[in-house]
Amino acid sequence: MADLKQIEIARLAGVSQATVSRVLKGDPQVNDAMRERVLAVVQELGYVPDARAQSLRSQRTRLLGLVVHRASEALAGDPFFSALIASIIEQAGRYDYHLCVDTARTARSQRAIYEELLRTRRVDGLILVESETHDKRIARLSGEGFPFVLIGRYDPADAVCSVDNDNVGAAFMATDYLIRTGRRRIAYIGGPAGLTVTRDRLQGYKNALESHGVGYDPRLLAFSEFSERSAASAMTDLLSLTPPPDAVVGLDDLIALSAMREAKRHGCRVPDDIAFIGFNDSPLCHYVEPSLTSIAVDIPALARKATEMLIALIEGREPQPKRQIVPARLVKRESA
Amino acid sequence: MADLKQIEIARLAGVSQATVSRVLKGDPQVNDAMRERVLAVVQELGYVPDARAQSLRSQRTRLLGLVVHRASEALAGDPFFSALIASIIEQAGRYDYHLCVDTARTARSQRAIYEELLRTRRVDGLILVESETHDKRIARLSGEGFPFVLIGRYDPADAVCSVDNDNVGAAFMATDYLIRTGRRRIAYIGGPAGLTVTRDRLQGYKNALESHGVGYDPRLLAFSEFSERSAASAMTDLLSLTPPPDAVVGLDDLIALSAMREAKRHGCRVPDDIAFIGFNDSPLCHYVEPSLTSIAVDIPALARKATEMLIALIEGREPQPKRQIVPARLVKRESA
C-alpha cells in the first residue's frame, strides 16, 4: 500500500513515468484515454506522490513557517496565538500549503529558526509575529530576497510586507464610544512608552478627544509594564486625581482588567463610577465581572491577509499594497 | 550567499562533494586536516545543507506532524493548545525536529491530514490530539506502520503508543476534594460523549463517589460541546433539578467557567451554594471572580513524553511502555 512510486504506477498502467507525472499535474498534453487509464491505477492503489521528491525537484516545499518571537511560557498562556495559528493553518490549507510553527525565544533558537527553516529551504516563506529585536534579521531576510511577512509590526520606512491591526482606529473607536456614552474624563493606560502599539493607540485616543472637542489632559495618561502590579499601580495614581477619571482605555485586556480590579478595590462601581475598555477581546473578557468591553482584533482577517500576501510573494507576484491594515471591532459588554 | 551547494563548497575547498557531505555529517572516516579545510570554507560562506535534498535522500524530513481534531474556532479560544504546541515545539527542537501543525475537522481536512501529511511522507510521524475513540484512521495508521502517538486517548486493547493525563485520577481528585469539603450532590459536565477524556473523567468521578459511599445520580451528568452556550445550557438544565447540585466538576476550565457564570446569573452564590472545579489550570482561573479551583495538567510533561515516544518510533526504537500517564495536581482557589 505504502511506498508506491510513480514508476510502478507507470508500469502497471503500461505508460512511462513521465506520463503519470503529467496526469497527476493535470498537464493538458495528455490523451484522455491514457489519462483515464493512469487515474484508474492511481485510484486503485491509492498512490500519492512523495512530497520530499517533489520538494527537491520543484524547489518548493509548500510549507509556510510561522515564527513567534516569544518564550514558549509566554506563548502558552496567550489565546491570541492559538487563534492565530488555527486561522493561518486554515488559510494556508486553502492554497495547499501546510504550516510549520517555531518559537524564537533564546538567541540560539533565533539563529536556529532562521538558519534551519529558511536557509535550509525547509519552508517556502515565513510569517513573523511580534518581532522586536530582530531588525538585523529582517534586513537580512530582505537582503536575501526571501519571502516573508510581518504581523503586528510595520515600519513605514522599509518596503517590507506586513499586516497589522488598525491600532489608531481601534483606540479612536474605544474613546469615541466612551465619549458618546457620556464620559468626559477618560484615562489612557498604555504599555511601555517605546512600543509602537502604545503610541498608535495613544494617537487614536487623542484623535477621538479632539474630534469631539473634549479637552486633553496629560495627567490622564499612564504607562504600565505588562504586569498586574504595574497596571494596578497606574490605576491608583489615576484615582488620586481630582476629579478622578470616569473611564479608562487600557492597552490590552490584562492591563484594563488589572486596573478595573484595582478600581473596585478602591470602592469604585463599574461601570457606574468608571468605565473600562480593553483590547484583544480575549476569552477572559467573557468571564470576569463585570465582563470587559473590549476591542476585538480580527484574527482570521489578520491570518488571511498575511497568508495570502506570503503566498503571493512565494509565487512571484508582488502584493499590492505591501502594508495591510485590519479594522477592529468594538465588543460591548458590561464594563463600559 | 544563498543557493550554495555542497559541490561548490567542494570545489572551493579542493575536495570532492562526498567529502563535504562526510564532514558535515561528522563522519569519522575523514582526515583532520581535510575536515578543517572544508569547515573553514563552510564557515566562511555560511553554507547550510538543503533540507529538501536531505529529506529525499535520507527518507526523513525531520518534521513531526501535530494533528488536532477540533475545529479551528474551538481551538482558537483554548489556551491548552497554545501551551501544548509551544511545549512540543520546544521538545522537538531538542532533537532537531520541527513541528507541522494541522487541524482536522472537516472531512476534506481529515483527508488532507492523513493523505497529505503522512502518505506523502511530508512528516516523519504524527501526534494526534483529541481523536475520537472510534477513529478508523487510527486503525489505518497502525496497519500501515506509520509512527504516531496519541495524546489524550488510549485503548487498552490496541498496542498503540499514547500519552495521557491521569484523567481518571484527576477527576477522582476533584470529586474526592468536593466530597471531603461537604458536597453531596456533585454534577459532572463532560465534553462530547465520544471523547475518551469525557469518559475517563466520568469514571474518576464515579470512583470517588463510590469510595465515599455517595449515591450516584445519572441526572447529575451533562455533556456539552466546546462552546460557552452549550456549557451554559447544560448548567441551566442541572439547576432545574430538585434538589439542584451543590458542586460541579467541569471537563475543562472553559466549561466550568461558563457553567459558573450561568449559575451566578441564576442567583447562585459561589462557592456557598455551589462549588466549581475545572481542568487545565488555565490563566483564566486567576482572573475570574471567584477564582476557579482547577486540576492542573502537566502540559510540558505531556509534550515531552509524546515527543520522545514519537521520535523513538521514528528512529526505530520501540518505546517502553507504550502507554504513559502524566499525573495531575489540584490547584485550590476560591470556587471550591
Add this chain to the structure above:
DNA sequence: GCTCCCTCAGAATACGATTGCTATTATAGC
C-alpha cells in the same frame, strides 16, 4: 622488496518526481 591491510577520498549511483527535448504517429494540405 613484497604482500597485506588499513585509511581515506573520489567516482558513481540512488532517492522519486518533473520537464525539455525528441520520436512517433496521425492528420491535413498541396
Add this chain to the structure above:
DNA sequence: GCTATAATAGCAATCGTATTCTGAGGGAGC
C-alpha cells in the same frame, strides 16, 4: 504521394545530498 504540422508519449537529464563501491597511497611485517 509527399511534406508540414500538430498532438502526444517517451527518454533522459536534473534537483542537492548521502552512501556504497572502488582505488590510491602508506605503513607494517616478513
